[in-house]
Amino acid sequence: MAYVTDPDRRVLVAVDMESYSGRDNVLQHRAQLAFREVMATACDELGFDRANWLIQQGGDGELAILPPGASERAVVTRLTPVLDRLLREHNRGLRHEARIRLRVGVHEGPVHLDGANGYPGDAVVTVCRLVDSPQLKAALRQFPGAAVALIVSDRLYHDIVRQYQDLRPEHFQQVTARLPEKHFEATAWIYVPGESISTTYEPGPPVSASDQPHDGSGGESVERRDDRSRPQSASGGQVFQDIRSRGIGAIGNGNSISVSGRPEDLDSWGSPR
Structure with missing residues (x-):
C-alpha cells in the first residue's frame, strides 16, 4: 500500500x-x-x-x-x-x-x-x-x-x-x-x-431542496408553522407575528413584535431579541 x-x-x-x-x-x-x-x-x-x-x-x-x-x-x-x-x-x-x-x-x-x-x-x-x-x-x-x-x-x-x-x-x-x-x-x-x-431569513426546513430560482410562480421559502408554536404575550396586550422589520421596535402598551413567530424570539420583557 x-x-x-x-x-x-x-x-x-x-x-x-x-x-x-x-x-x-x-x-x-x-x-x-x-x-x-x-x-x-x-x-x-x-x-x-x-x-x-x-x-x-x-x-x-x-x-x-x-x-x-x-x-x-x-x-x-x-x-x-x-x-x-x-x-x-x-x-x-x-x-x-x-x-x-x-x-x-x-x-x-x-x-x-x-x-x-x-x-x-x-x-x-x-x-x-x-x-x-x-x-x-x-x-x-x-x-x-x-x-x-x-x-x-x-x-x-x-x-x-x-x-x-x-x-x-x-x-x-x-x-x-x-x-x-x-x-x-x-x-x-x-x-x-x-x-x-x-x-429577514428564517433558516427552518425549506419547502424543497431542489435548486429552483424564485420566480413568484408558487411556494413559500419557509414552511408555515403550526399555530401551537405561535408566541403568547405573557404581559397582556397583543403579539404581532411574522412582521419583517429592519429595526427593533415595539408597538406600545405592552405589545411586542416577533419577527419569526417563535416564542424564543421574545425576551422576558416580551421584546424581540
Missing part, C-alpha cells in the same frame, strides 16, 4: 451556479464563459493569485484550493461582495434564465494534494456539502435581487468575521447545514451581500 503523505492546511473555496442544469446547451456554454471571466476579474481586482489556485472544475462551478499564505480574511470578507457587484453588472438586461447567480462556500483545513482522483480530505468534503446545502439555496432564492450568497464554516465565522468585522457579524445568519442523504450536518453562517439576512 502506498505511503500517505502529510496533508497541507489550505483555504478552500467552492462555487456553484444556481439553476445551471435548467439551461439549454447555448446558455450553459455562455454561462461557463461568463463564470470564468467573472472569477478571473474578481481575483485580479482583489490581488488574488488565481494562477496558483488548484482548481477542480465542474460545468456549473469549481472547487479551488488556494496557495499557502492566502489570506483567509480577504477571501472570507472581500471575494463575495466583489463577485456580487460584477455579476449584477453582467446580469443587467439579461433574461431571467440567462442570469448567473452563485453560491460560494469557504472553509479551511488539511487536504491531500497528491490524491489519485481529486483532493482527499474532510475539509474538501465539508466545503462542498456547505455550498450544496438546502439552507444556502433557500437563502439565495429568498433574495432575488442578490447575485451571490456566501456560507462559511463556524470556525471561519468566529476566527475571521467576529474578530475583524470587515463584514458586519450581525448580517450573518447562523444555520445548521444539513444534507441527510449524505449524512452531513454542520453549523455554518450565511451572508448575502447588501441584505441584512439575520433580520
Whole structure:
C-alpha cells in the first residue's frame, strides 16, 4: 500500500451556479464563459493569485484550493461582495434564465494534494456539502435581487468575521447545514451581500431542496408553522407575528413584535431579541 503523505492546511473555496442544469446547451456554454471571466476579474481586482489556485472544475462551478499564505480574511470578507457587484453588472438586461447567480462556500483545513482522483480530505468534503446545502439555496432564492450568497464554516465565522468585522457579524445568519442523504450536518453562517439576512431569513426546513430560482410562480421559502408554536404575550396586550422589520421596535402598551413567530424570539420583557 502506498505511503500517505502529510496533508497541507489550505483555504478552500467552492462555487456553484444556481439553476445551471435548467439551461439549454447555448446558455450553459455562455454561462461557463461568463463564470470564468467573472472569477478571473474578481481575483485580479482583489490581488488574488488565481494562477496558483488548484482548481477542480465542474460545468456549473469549481472547487479551488488556494496557495499557502492566502489570506483567509480577504477571501472570507472581500471575494463575495466583489463577485456580487460584477455579476449584477453582467446580469443587467439579461433574461431571467440567462442570469448567473452563485453560491460560494469557504472553509479551511488539511487536504491531500497528491490524491489519485481529486483532493482527499474532510475539509474538501465539508466545503462542498456547505455550498450544496438546502439552507444556502433557500437563502439565495429568498433574495432575488442578490447575485451571490456566501456560507462559511463556524470556525471561519468566529476566527475571521467576529474578530475583524470587515463584514458586519450581525448580517450573518447562523444555520445548521444539513444534507441527510449524505449524512452531513454542520453549523455554518450565511451572508448575502447588501441584505441584512439575520433580520429577514428564517433558516427552518425549506419547502424543497431542489435548486429552483424564485420566480413568484408558487411556494413559500419557509414552511408555515403550526399555530401551537405561535408566541403568547405573557404581559397582556397583543403579539404581532411574522412582521419583517429592519429595526427593533415595539408597538406600545405592552405589545411586542416577533419577527419569526417563535416564542424564543421574545425576551422576558416580551421584546424581540
